[in-house]
Amino acid sequence: MRLTRQTNYAMRILMYCAANEAPLSRIGEIAKAYSVSELFLFKILQPLTKSGLIHSVRGRNGGIRLGREADKISLLDVVKVTEDNFAMAECFENDASECPLVDSCALNSALRKALGAFFDVLAEYSIDDLVKARPSINFLLGLEEQSTVPAA
Helix, strand or coil: CCCHHHHHHHHHHHHHHHHCCCCCCCHHHHHHHHHHCCCHHHHHHHHHHHHHCCCECCCCCCCCECCHHHCCEEEEHHHHCCCCCCCCCHHHHHCCCCCCCCCCCHHHHHHHHHHHHHHHHHCEEEEHHHHHHHCHHHCCCCCHHHHHHHCC
16 A cells, blocks of 8 residues: 555644644745645645644734644544545455455455554554654754754
């Protein structure tokens, strides 16, 4: 299974907001930190905002912030909001009637178990875990000067 670019950058947006000590993060700054277009990030923000993972503040001094504490946003929350399809094989699709084994296939069962394990692992990690795992994340994202980064 491969996660989409949208999911990848959704997690990055959330990580940026979690690492940023300012009350609001600006899309332009996030786009610059990750070297992507603002338009691309705005598209990703729509499902994040709709789901409550991100809160958007409009206006000249607006920006975005986490919709809840970083330790309360699991990677599974993000994946469920940003991925459209978890079908690992044809038999996961609604119209799997072409396969004569659809009702008694061991492959289908094994793949469902694997997907469940994948979800379980994602549920174990939060955005906060990702940010805390990298003490230099603020420097890497351009949120602070190198001299203030503790030595590893």
